[in-house]
Amino acid sequence: MADNSASEGSLGTIRGAAIWAPDGRKLAEFYAAVVGVTVGNAYSDEDGSEVAFPVPVGDSTYFFITAKSFKAPDWPAQELPFHLDLTFGDVKAAEKRLLELGATKPEFQPGGGRWTVLLDPSGQPFCITQTR
Template sequence: MTAPVGQLASISLDCPDTDLLAGFYSRLLGLEEAFATPDRGVVALAGAGPMLTLMRVDHYVAPLWPEGPQHQQLHLDIAVEELDSATDAAVALGATPAKHQPAPNQWRVLLDPVGHPFCLTAVRPE
C-alpha cells in the first residue's frame, strides 16, 4: 500500500437552502457548525469524522430515486441501533420515507428536506 496523498475532509451536498439542511443534519447526526461563508452559501458541520458540507446551488434539482431523470449522485448511510425508532425520529426532524424500500429490514431509505436520499441501517460488518 502506498502512502495516501491526504485524508477525506468533507462530504458536500448541493442544496437550495444551506440553513434548512444544516439544522436537519445537525439534529439528525448531532453535528455542530464548524464553518460558514459570510453569505451562508456554504455551511460545514463537524463532529462525526469528515465534515458534512452543504453548498447552496441556484436552480437546484432534487434527485428522483430510484428512477430518474435526475438520479442520486451520492447518499449517506447512517448507522442506527433500531430501524423503526430511528425512522420515526428522522421523520419527526423533517425526513420523508421513500416510496421504494428495497430491503426495509436492513435499510430504510428516506429523503432529507430537499430530496437527497439517505439510508438508516442496522447492518454492521461481521
Template sequence: MPLQTKLSAITLDCPDPLALAAFYQQFTGLETDPESNADFASLNREDGFLIGFQRVDDYRAPSWPDQTVPQQLHICFEVEVDLDEAEAWLLERGASKPDHQPREDRWRVLTDPAGHPFCIAIG
C-alpha cells in the same frame, strides 16, 4: 499501491444550506461550524471530517428511485436504535420516505428535506 488518503469532507448541493445543516445536525450530533452562512454551511466532527451544504441556484432534487434527476450522492448512517424508531424520529424532523424500499428489513431509504436519498441501517 493506492495513494494514501483520508476522506475529509462530503458536500451536498441544496437550495438552503443552513436548513439542511440543521436537519443533519439533529441526528448526527455534529457541531455546526460558526462560519456557516446562507451560501455554505458545514457540520464538523472532532477528527476534522465535515459534511458541507452549498447553495445552488435552480437546485433540482434527485428523483430516487427513478433517474429523471439522478441521485448524485447517497449517504448511509448506522443507527443504534430500532429502524422503525429511527425512521419515525427522522420523519418527524423533515425526512421523507420513498415508496420504493429495496431491503426494508435491513435498511431504510429516506430523503432529506432537499431530496437527497440517504439510508439508515442498524449499526
C-alpha cells in the same frame, strides 16, 4: 483500485463531503440534529452571502451548500451520484425521529428490509440501517 506504488506521504485522507441543496443552512441543521452536533460558522461567497454550512462529525466535516438551481434527483427513476448511509442502534426509533425532523419516507423501499430509504428535506435519498 488502490495504487500500491504510492508512498505513505502521497496518500490522501477523505475529510468530508460537500452536499448541494436549495437551502444549505436548512439541510445542515437537519443533519446536525440527526447526528447530535451543531452547525459550524458559515462560509460566505464573494458577495458576503452565507452559502456553505459545515457540520463537523468526528474527524470529518460535511459542508451543505446553498445552490439556488439545485433540483433533487427523481429517485428511483434517476440514478444517484451518491447518497449517505447512517447507522442507528434503534432503527425504528431513529426513523420516527428523522420523520419528525423533516425527512419523508418514499413508497419505494429496495433492499429487502436490510435498510430503509428516507428523503432529507431537500428531497435527496439517504439510507438508515442498524448499527453492527
